[in-house]
Amino acid sequence: MNLLELFFHTLEVTLPVFAMVFAGIGLKRLKWIDSGFVNTASALVFKATLPALIFMSLIKADLSIALDVSLLLFFAAATLGQFFISWVWASYRVPKADRGIYVQGAFRGNCGVVGLALAAGMYGNYGLSAGSLLLGVVIVIYNALSVVALAAYQPDQSTDWRSLLKHIVTNPLIISVFAALPFTALSIPLPSWLITSGDYFASLTLPLALICIGATLSVATLRNGSQVALSASSMKMMVLPFLSTLAAWAVGFSDEQLGLLFFFFASPTAAASFVMVKAINGNVALAANIIAITTLMASVTVTAGIFILRLLGWI
Structure with missing residues (x-):
């Protein structure tokens, strides 16, 4: 397979996912869907x-x-x-x-939608099933670490572990993982x-969730993006995936x-990060910029990452 064929083969995995995101942008601009639809559809996706x-x-x-x-x-x-790594970097380069x-x-990725969609597109049922188990792990870790990070730098905020535990136990995604395991085992x-x-x-x-992601993106938000948002975005999309994937390959995956x-x-930053920032009256503009x-x-x-990994023969 030459480079051009490899590139187009890579696009076959990523284009269907991101085409739905851009479809969401277009549908919102055409006013065929509105904020009410996005809120209702997002709740339906998460809960059901x-x-x-x-x-x-x-x-x-x-x-x-x-x-x-x-x-x-x-x-x-x-x-x-x-x-x-994110915490150490932020300690030196980001306002407190x-x-x-x-x-x-x-560090918090949208694994439940974008990550799972990409895994399903490339690996089929294995991607969905193994990805779902990974999702059960990541929900717990993301929620716990996010509470710690936000509480550490927000005045009058503390880490409410009881509330966090309740949020994790009642999370529909975690419940679905544990509900399915007896049937499988x-x-x-x-x-x-x-x-x-x-x-x-x-x-x-997946189509509904990806369309909702696109519909929530705001061009005005992007224009007002700060250097902090750009730095966090570069960390999320380039630095950390590179280091983590390299480490995974080094240990034998x-x-x-x-x-x-x-x-x-x-995966890009999860939309749930905006909700958590809003709940503590933090800088919601910064959170929205990072997500967008x-x-x-x-x-x-x-797309570039898959292309390079395939070119190297790692996947």
């Missing part, structure tokens, strides 16, 4: 269709393949490393009031009609494992 997608992918998965303990442990360790927002924006069958209906419902997830890790490392910039950067950085 994404949990259904995770559940359906896991009950069909072969746990002997999808449940990779070394992959889960490395991803957890790498996320902690990203958090530490914005450090927590910078740290969260730099014990090979408990479900009626075929229920599986078909579940697949229909779950199939709404390759092929599907390395590709899956890269997709999760290279990283989402647009992802179409280039993820």
Whole structure:
């Protein structure tokens, strides 16, 4: 396969995902969808269709393949490393009031939508099932570390571990992972009609979520982007994915494992980071800028990353 064929083969993975994001931008500008639609659809995805997608992918998965303990442990360790690097950098280069927002924006990725969509596009059911298990780990870590980072630099804020634990336990995505595991581990069958209906419902997830991401992007927000937002975005989309993927390759991950890790490392900043900043009355403009910039950067950085990894023969 020559370089041009390799490049177009790479686009086959990334273009379907980011085309839906840009479709969301276009639909919002045409006023075919509005903020009310985005809010309702986003809630539907988080509370129902994404949990259904995770559940359906896991009950069909072969746990002997999808449940990779070394992959889960490395991803957890790498996320902690990203958090530490972001914190150290922010301590020297970012105004104190914005450090927590910078740290969260730099390490917290949108793995539940963008990462999972890319994994599914490239690796099919393995990407969905193994990615869903990774998602269960990342939800816990992201929420815990985000609370720590934001509380450390916001006046009159403290780390409310009881509230955090409740938020994690009641998270629909985590519930769907644990609900599916007994069916997978014990090979408990479900009626075929229920599986078909579940697949229909779950199939709404990725296109709907990606369109909502595009619809929330604001050109005005991008124009007002600060140097801090650009720095956090560069950290999230270039520095940390490069270091983490290189570390994964160095310890022996390759092929599907390395590709899956890269997709999760290279996902743009999660929209949930804005919600958390807003809840503590932080700099919401900075949080919004980071989300918008990283989402647009992802179409280039993820494509380039897959192309390079394939060129090197690592995935």
